[in-house]
Amino acid sequence: MAKEKKNFLIGVYDDDDKILHAVSSVQRQGISIEDCFTPFPVHGLDHALGLKESRIPSVGFIGGALGTVTALSMMVYMYTIDWPVDIGGKPNLPFPSFIPITFELTVLFSSLAMVFTYLYINRLSPAQKPELCDPRQTDDRFVIRIEAGDAAHNQKVLAALRASGAIEVREQEMTVRV
DSSP, X not given: OOEXXXXXXXXXXXXXXXXXXXXXXXXXTTXXXXXXXXXXXXXXXXXXXXXXXXXXXXXXXXXXXXXXXXXXXXXXXXXXXXXXXXXTTOOSOOHHHHHHHHHHHHHHHHHHHHHHHHHHHTTOOTTOOOOOSOGGGGTTOEEEEEEOOSHHHHHHHHHXXXXXXXXXXXXXXXXXXX
16 A cells, blocks of 8 residues: 655544534535544544445354354264264254354354454554544544645635634644555
């Protein structure tokens, strides 16, 4: 993945309600918001930004189905083909005793599939050092990031951010992956 430096206009807010109203007011003026950063999830912000619903639950279902199939096929193979043992005349396929292992592998495969998908989609790795718009965005501030353009566009965006209640507005150069 290539990295390049881009200029962004940053608006910093001190309340989650303010950023939610700021997103709608800035978008009403025809300004495209690239992203928002918050220290905790803000209810309704994803809908205000027009983000699509995540496909991670589908990946979780597929991982769970794979775990179920793996557990059942493994136990059926072991009990009937690899080492069939007649224990007191009981059947070779005791499906009720398969339930705990099947459940555990279903949950394991589902959770691992969702975690690794989340890390891949968000391009996260332990060795990566993130570049923050504002160091306070992980503590108590809310940030709107808009890509900079020509001087007239930048003045319009900065005025819209100030009018929407931003406590701090600035232009900042950042490294982004493209």
